[in-house]
Amino acid sequence: MVLSFPSPLRPPSRLASPPPLSLLRLGGASLAIVELSNSSLEMKRAEVDRCQIQEWYPKFKSASFKTRILQLPESFVEYLLDDFGPFVLPASVADEDALPNRVRNPVDEDDFQVSEGSDEDESERFPPPSFPDLELKVRESIESLGGAVFPKLNWSSPKDAAWISPSGTLRCTSFSEIALLLRSSDSLVHDLCHAYDSCSDRAASRPGSFFLALRKWHPGLRPEMEFRCFVSSRRLVGISQREVTTFYPVLLEKKDQLQELMEEFFEGRVRESFESERYAFDVYVTKDGTVKVIDFNTWGGSTLPLLFSWEELEAMGEGMAAEMRIVESQCGVRPGLKTAVPYDYVDTAPGSGWDHFMRKADEELNRHKGEPAGA
Ligand SMILES: Nc1ncnc2c1ncn2[C@@H]1O[C@H](COP(=O)(O)OP(=O)(O)OP(=O)(O)O)[C@@H](O)[C@H]1O
Structure with a gap:
């Protein structure tokens, strides 16, 4: 029996707080209960702020991986937060990036089909955003760091989105690759919208500025x-x-x-x-x-x-x-206690794909119940 999840590139859920995982039963097999966070330990906003890479890196530069930190323009933050528009990668100031500049926005398997209308119509309706200054700085930084980088925002990396990159890792060599990872990640929604959720003195839901940290790529970390x-x-x-x-x-x-x-x-x-x-x-x-x-x-x-x-x-x-x-x-060994799973692993809300998966699973199990043992 093969059951597949729809793609995690399903925008409306990205900005919601992930529900805590609960025990899920499927045909007698249970999926682990994993608490993704511990909100009972209160903290101060200043403690959260100190863990931002742009805060700690300058002091620990000599004892860390070489990093360049760029302040993100608000237009790019809005682009990352735009969960309702089509999944469009920024237009590149150069044409050398190998990635297509638009990844369609599937809701379930059917949406992988090409919709009616030409590519030109689509480009006119949804012109790709462009961030030439940022792109230039990113290029310079990548070059200065030896040609490949590991990207992260103030606190988190887009580790849950590694599956989408051709290498299956967070190794990036271009602005487009970085934008694709950042735009696809649910982990980063924590940085963008929920960083201060556990703070007793939270005055805002987000920091004043967001930063992109580009860290020299270290292959073969053990x-x-x-x-x-x-x-x-x-x-x-x-x-x-x-x-x-x-x-x-x-x-x-x-x-x-x-x-x-x-x-x-x-x-x-x-x-x-x-x-x-x-x-x-x-x-x-x-x-x-x-x-x-x-x-x-x-x-x-x-x-x-x-x-x-x-x-x-x-x-x-x-x-x-x-x-x-x-x-x-x-x-x-422990089960993968990760904050880095695609959001579809934990999103069980109606319309999430999980209900679709469970329905299909039930149908399959019911069908199999009617079959003779060992069939
Ligand atoms: N410069 C780098 N080159 C290659 N791999 C890296 C680099 N920096 C970090 N990694 C790998 O990525 C992992 C996650 O890095 P990091 O802790 O910075 O991200 P994070 O999103 O804050 O993760 P977590 O929330 O799990 O702490 C590291 O444990 C390491 O294995």
Whole structure:
């Protein structure tokens, strides 16, 4: 039985808050319950603001991946937020980009069919927007960073949209590729509309300005060398393997050594420079033992606690040494606790495609019930 989801390129749902996942049953099989965020841990707006890349990067430049940060014009932010118009990529100031400048806007499988009317009619009705100044700056930045970049906004990358790029990754070499990823991502709706949702002192739903951070593309980052460090009362209280879906035997061997490196890095480089009392930060440990900061995250909110729970982290009191957790055997792997799934994975609202999927599943299951066993 083959059941497929309609494409996630379905605009009206992108701006809605994702519903919390619940247990979904399909023919006896259950899908995992995953809480995507922990909104019970309140935070201050200033704590959220400090985790924006344009805020932390200048202080940690020498201990992070080389990055260029561009302020986005409001017209581009509006373009990213425009969920109701057709899915149109910006017109390029040069014609060298390989991508088509329009991706149609399918609602379900039928919409993949070409609609009536010529391409010219469509271009007249929906002329592609154009951002020549931004495009120029993006080009210069990509060149200065060696020709390929990893894009992100103030807090998040468009990781849920990687499937749409030809390489299946966030590696970008042109403005069009970046625009396609940013425009397709549901993760970025968090940055654009919900960044301050967990703040007790939120005065607005969005920051004053949005930025595009272009980070030098690093091919071949080893997932087992990425870790999330948790800081409470300015003390490092926990370290977790970042990729929790896999058991890496090498971590068993190197755990103590890695923990020491990260503790030293926190004491020497982070503790005094990052102003919040509690937060999390992601690091990468290179082959020669250098620790690089990838990102700063809030304590709670949309930050995943990975191999800990927030309750455990909250309980780690004064005087306790930092605890490092890794997946210790094949049996210890966790389901993908990701904030990076396409929104259709979690959108169960009417018209979302999920109801269509469930209807089809029910029909198929009912049909199969009538068939003799083993047929
Ligand atoms: N410059 C880079 N080159 C290649 N891969 C990168 C680069 N920067 C980050 N990555 C990969 O992308 C992942 C996500 O990066 P990052 O933490 O910056 O994004 P994010 O959207 O904030 O993610 P999360 O919300 O999960 O923390 C990293 O764990 C790393 O594997």
